[in-house]
Amino acid sequence: xxxxxxxxxxxxxxxxxxxxxxxxxxxxxxxxxxxxxxxxxxxxxxxxxxxxxxxxxxxxxxxxxxxxxxxxxxxxxxxxxxxxxxxxxxxxxxxxxxxxxxxxxxxxxxxxxxxxxxxxxxxxxxxxxxxxxxxxxxxxxxxxxxxxxxxxxxxxxxxxxxxxxxxxxxxxxxxxxxxxxxxxxxxxxxxxxxxxxxxxxxxxxxxxxxxxxxxxxxxxxxxxxxxxxxxxxxxxxxxxxxxxxxxxxxxxxxxxxxxxxxxxxxxxxxxxxxxxxxxxxxxxxxxxxxxxxxxxxxxxxxxxxxxxxxxxxxxxxxxxxxxxxxxxxxxxxxxxxxxxxxxxxxxxxxxxxxxxxxxxxxxxxxxxxxxxx
Amino acid sequence: xxxxxxxxxxxxxxxxxxxxxxxxxxxxxxxxxxxxxxxxxxxxxxxxxxxxxxxxxxxxxxxxxxxxxxxxxxxxxxxxxxxxxxxxxxxxxxxxxxxxxxxxxxxxxxxxxxxxxxxxxxxxxxxxxxxxxxxxxxxxxxxxxxxxxxxxxxxxxxxxxxxxxxxxxxxxxxxxxxxxxxxxxxxxxxxxxxxxxxxxxxxxxxxxxxxxxxxxxxxxxxxxxxxxxxxxxxxxxxxxxxxxxxxxxxxxxxxxxxxxxxxxxxxxxxxxxxxxxxxxxxxxxxxxxxxxxxxxxxxxxxx
Numbered sequence: 078x079x080x081x082x083x084x085x086x087x088x089x090x091x092x093x094x095x096x097x098x099x100x101x102x103x104x105x106x107x108x109x110x111x112x113x114x115x116x117x118x119x120x121x122x123x124x125x126x127x128x129x130x131x132x133x134x135x136x137x138x139x140x141x142x143x144x145x146x147x148x149x150x151x152x153x154x155x156x157x158x159x160x161x162x163x164x165x166x167x168x169x170x171x172x173x174x175x176x177x178x179x180x181x182x183x184x185x186x187x188x189x190x191x192x193x194x195x196x197x198x199x200x201x202x203x204x205x206x207x208x209x210x211x212x213x214x215x216x217x218x219x220x221x222x223x224x225x226x227x228x229x230x231x232x233x234x235x236x237x238x239x240x241x242x243x244x245x246x247x248x249x250x251x252x253x254x255x256x257x258x259x260x261x262x263x264x265x266x267x268x269x270x271x272x273x274x275x276x277x278x279x280x281x282x283x284x285x286x287x288x289x290x291x292x293x294x295x296x297x298x299x300x301x302x303x304x305x306x307x308x309x310x311x312x313x314x315x316x317x318x319x320x321x322x323x324x325x326x327x328x329x330x331x332x333x334x335x336x337x338x339x340x341x342x343x344x345x346x347x348x349x350x351x352x353x354x355x356x357x358x359x360x361x362x363x364x365x366x367x368x369x370x371x372x373x374x375x376x377x378x379x380x381x382x383x384x385x386x387x388x389x390x391x392x393x394x395x396x397x398x399x400x401x402x403x404x405x406x407x408x409x410x411x412x413x414x415x416x417x418x419x420x421x422x423x424x425x426x427x428x429x430x431x432x433x434x435x436x437x438x439x440x441x442x443x444x445x446x447x448x449x450x
Numbered sequence: 451x452x453x454x455x456x457x458x459x460x461x462x463x464x465x466x467x468x469x470x471x472x473x474x475x476x477x478x479x480x481x482x483x484x485x486x487x488x489x490x491x492x493x494x495x496x497x498x499x500x501x502x503x504x505x506x507x508x509x510x511x512x513x514x515x516x517x518x519x520x521x522x523x524x525x526x527x528x529x530x531x532x533x534x535x536x537x538x539x540x541x542x543x544x545x546x547x548x549x550x551x552x553x554x555x556x557x558x559x560x561x562x563x564x565x566x567x568x569x570x571x572x573x574x575x576x577x578x579x580x581x582x583x584x585x586x587x588x589x590x591x592x593x594x595x596x597x598x599x600x601x602x603x604x605x606x607x608x609x610x611x612x613x614x615x616x617x618x619x620x621x622x623x624x625x626x627x628x629x630x631x632x633x634x635x636x637x638x639x640x641x642x643x644x645x646x647x648x649x650x651x652x653x654x655x656x657x658x659x660x661x662x663x664x665x666x667x668x669x670x671x672x673x674x675x676x677x678x679x680x681x682x683x684x685x686x687x688x689x690x691x692x693x694x695x696x697x698x699x700x701x702x703x704x705x706x707x708x709x710x711x712x713x714x715x716x717x718x719x720x721x722x723x724x725x726x727x728x729x730x731x732x733x734x735x736x737x738x739x740x741x742x743x744x745x746x747x748x749x750x751x752x753x
Contacts, residue, residue, distance in 0.1 A: 173476030174496035190474075230584050230632055235645050255477040258514045266519060266538050270627040277584045277631070307515050307540060326642045330649035337653035341660030348667035358673035364680030370686030374693030381697030385704030388715065395711060403714060410718040411740050419731040422741065448492060 123298040157188040166250045169193070180368050195254055199247040202314055205265050207272065208240035209319070224234060226326060229273050231241040235281040241293075243268045243300065245313050252310025264304070268316070271299035281323075285331075289318050470503030481545045482509045489547050493711055515624060517561055517615040520567050524634070531580040532637070535571055536630035539599065541623045548620025559619065561602070567626070570598040583631055596626040600676075 160183050161167040167179035167390050171192045179194075194361040208227030245264055247253045257263050275295045276284060284292055297316040304311045323331040395402045474497070475481045481493040487508045493499050494513070501508060518539040525533050541563070543549050553559045574595050575583050583591060601607075605618030633641065705712040725732070734741055 142738035160576040170477060170496075172496070172498035173474040173479070175477050183564045185522070200518055205714070225630075228632070228638075229630075232584070234581065234584065234641065236638060251477075256514055259517055260511060262519075263515075263540075266517070266629060269625065270538070273630060274588045277588055303625065303627070309515075323645070327645045327649065330646045330653070334649050334653045334656065337656035337660075344657075344660035344664040345667065346459055348664035348671075352667050352671035355671055355675050356678075359678045363678045366679070366682040368684045369691070370693075374689045374696070377690075377697040378700070381461070383635045383751065385700045388704050389707075391715065392707060392711060396708075403711075404750040406715070406718055408740075414721055414725045415740075416731065418725065421731060422732045422736055423733055439576060 085129075086233065092439065153188050155188075157186045157192065158182055159186060159194050159196070161196055164198050165196040166199045166247075168195045168197070168250050168254055168322045169325075176254065178250060182380045197247055197250050197252075197253060198248055202244045202246050203261070205243045205245065205261065205268060206240070206319075207243070207269050208238075226269065227320075231276055231284060232278050236324050237276065237281055237284055238320065238322045238324045239272065239276065239284075241268075241296075242317045242319055243273060243313060244315050244317070245311050247310060248312035249310035252308050254310075256308045256310065260309065263307070263309065264311065264313075265299070267300050267303045268296070271296050271303065272316075276300060276375070284321050285323070289321060292321075293318055357387040472502055473499050473501060473508050475499055478512065478514050478545065479510045480513045480546050481508075482511065482550060484509060489738050491548055491549065494546075509546075509550065510541050511549060512556075513543065514543055515540050515588055516556065518563055520564055522630070523571060525575045526572050527575055527583055528577055528582040529579040530633050533575065533580060533583065534630065534632045534634055535575065535628060535631075537567060537571065537595075537626060537628050539567060539623060540625040541603070541621045543620060543621030544622045548617060550620075552617075552619045555727050559621070562619065563599070569596075570595050570602070570626075573598065588628065588631075592627055594622060595628075598625050599626050680737075697734045 094285050159167065161179055161181045163181045165181065167184055167186075169179060169186045169192055171175045171187070172190075176192065183192075186194050208223060210221050210223065221239070224238075227240055229239055243264060253260065272292075275292055279288060279292060293316045295407055297313050300316070301313045304313070322328060451649065472483065475493045475495065477496045479496070481499065482489050483491045483501050483506050485502070490506070494509075518541065520537050522534050523534045525535050549559070551568065553562055574591055578587065578591065600623040602620050603619050603623050632638075694727055705716075736742075
């Protein structure tokens with residue numbers, strides 16, 4: 078029962094109260110006790126005494142009333158018990174003024190309206206998406222792009238389509254609760270401004286290629302600095318670039334650049350392939366030519382040496398019997414030549430004045446016959 | 451019982467009186483105490499506060515940072531380029547009394563701030579070319595806009611500021627930031643076109659570069675091959691020449707011993723090699739040296 082009461086009281090905390098207008102009257106009614114917290118016990122004791130003085134006679138009905146009051150008092154006191162979960166921090170306010178921060182576990186604050194507590198979740202990481210909203214569209218993926226948020230001008234006056242997400246958490250609960258109004262909107266507005274500032278000083282090629290990390294880090298730092306300047310009690314955990322593309326209108330042209338780059342590589346590779354194909358072949362061919370020449374050289378020399386020594390041997394014999402040897406050689410040669418040859422013997426003296434008819438082709442055809450003759 | 455009833459009555463009256471004379475200023479608020487509608491005091495520290503019951507009443511003002519997102523404004527930069535600027539202001543009420551006297555509520559404050567912001571944007575951005583607004587000087591621009599807005603909000607006369615409220619609005623402008631500084635849609639189309647043509651150029655350049663490199667590599671390869679082969683041919687010719695010269699030398703040394711016999715000997719060899727084919731027909735005269743004995747076989751042979 079006490080927990081239910083606590084919830085009700087906490088709901089009436091100062092941050093929950095609408096503060097938009099200026100004409101707010103004092104909100105709470107009921108028995109507002111005089112004095113601050115430290116005197117509270119004293120006040121309870123005195124009021125109990127007064128209570129007893131008010132009903133001096135005693136009696137059953139009076140005792141009954143006193144009992145009811147006592148129970149109400151106990152319940153009221155018990156309503157100050159509250160639990161701070163592991164991911165929360167308790168921020169206790171005494172009459173609206175910040176008093177203390179409590180850690181996880183069961184804690185106690187003086188009951189409403191003296192003290193109230195807020196328990197923001199300080200370890201939870203919140204996400205703010207810029208350029209897109211997940212879950213807003215019923216279509217597949219559940220993402221809706223918001224062009225007026227996602228299209229940005231880059232430093233070289235190009236337009237880039239960027240979606241990013243900022244993860245933040247509460248770093249200082251009292252500052253978070255007391256210093257800024259609309260933390261989510263503040264983070265969003267500051268993030269958008271910071272990202273545009275960073276992109277505005279970066280070239281589009283850098284953002285599209287290797288500069289993503291740099292953009293994320295610079296943006297994170299800029300958001301953090303701005304929020305620190307506001308004393309927002311918010312820590313930017315990280316900035317994620319979800320998408321950094323050229324706008325849809327020109328994305329084909331950008332893709333074609335990638336294709337062209339690949340084409341360039343292909344052309345080079347093909348040329349390289351050609352080169353790797355012909356150069357070794359040429360080397361082989363060159364080697365072959367040289368080796369053939371070397372072989373020729375050896376061959377020619379060897380043959381010369383052979384012929385020379387053969388001549389030398391023959392000459393040696395010839396020198397001993399010149400005429401006979403010469404004659405013999407001549408005849409041997411003639412013998413071997415004329416053996417397999419068509420021969421026609423014409424006597425020049427007998428056929429003087431007459432042109433002898435020689436049917437040369439016929440002779441050729443009858444060469445075998447001629448041999449026999 | 452009459453006494454106790456009286457006591458209860460007194461207690462009730464006391465509670466009502468306390469209720470009417472106490473109020474809480476929370477950590478996020480500040481309060482203005484009014485007496486018959488006339489402000490008498492400001493409570494800026496949080497805690498439990500007193501006021502005179504029924505005579506005084508209290509108005510609360512936010513003490514936190516208040517956000518004001520202005521609508522997009524079209525501003526013209528120094529180089530006549532139009533720009534859509536979206537900015538936001540973060541301010542804090544520092545003097546509730548002044549605030550109540552000048553603007554009374556946040557709605558009015560917004561419209562006043564909107565006007566101040568617009569004039570400040572025009573003044574600062576109007577003096578700079580577009581490229582500086584977008585890129586390099588963004589931080590400085592925001593700083594000077596903030597100073598300008600702050601000065602006007604505080605009522606300090608500044609050059610170029612049109613609507614300075616004397617004494618200010620009781621607020622402090624903590625930050626002014628440009629969220630968006632974009633070109634109008636018509637100009638965006640131009641940018642898209644330019645981006646497109648730039649990319650097309652780049653793509654064409656890559657392809658041409660690829661063709662150029664390929665050509666270079668092929669030509670280089672062809673050149674290397676030609677040189678390689680020519681060099682090999684040179685070496686081969688040298689080798690052949692060496693062979694020929696060595697052979698010639700050997701022949702000369704050997705055959706030079708008897709030139710006449712060499713002629714005979716070599717001729718014989720040549721006959722053998724060249725005349726021994728089957729399709730050769732030799733026409734001989736009986737007078738020839740080889741056949742001379744054929745004629746001499748007649749009785750004249752004895753001669």
